Amino acid sequence: MGWKINGYLIVEIGSKMVYNWCLNKDMRPWSLQTTFSDIERKIERVGSVVFSMAYQKGNEMASTLAIA
Template sequence: MKDEEGIVRALLSGPSDACDAESAELGAIITAMDVFTDIGWKGSCSLIVEMGSKVVYNWILEKSRRPWSQQTYFADFDRKRACARKLSFSLAEVGGNEIADALVSAGMNRPCMFKAWW
């Protein structure tokens, strides 16, 4: 997570029990929303979530497109979204999320969730 100047202020990494890439991305968004709240940024600045999946982006924008199998994730997402004041979503350009690509390439596999902020 970066601040408004683009400086990295938080990192998170952990295992996912998701069966597909879309579920993993949705779980990562929910975790990022948790970290945003835990940091204390909620209410004082905006959270802009940039995602790589057009499918997940469409799920967030249009509830009618959400698959039934993901309803548990979306119930949690909608609760957290309702509490956020300044929250927006955007679709990353192809190859535009260098930090995420670097973490995946580096094999940041952890047996448990890791969250850090400063």
């Protein structure tokens, strides 16, 4: 597309394991390397991305929908 955002994107993650995968490339499963490479290319287009752990009981509706 050729455009770049001048802000940042906050990604809340509910799984500590996935959170660690996002922060530490060495911990990522080999089977997901292609997926994470694609995510990293998209992050470069956004600019700054902040990963944070979501509070597990913070949004019961979202948790219920995720499980369904």
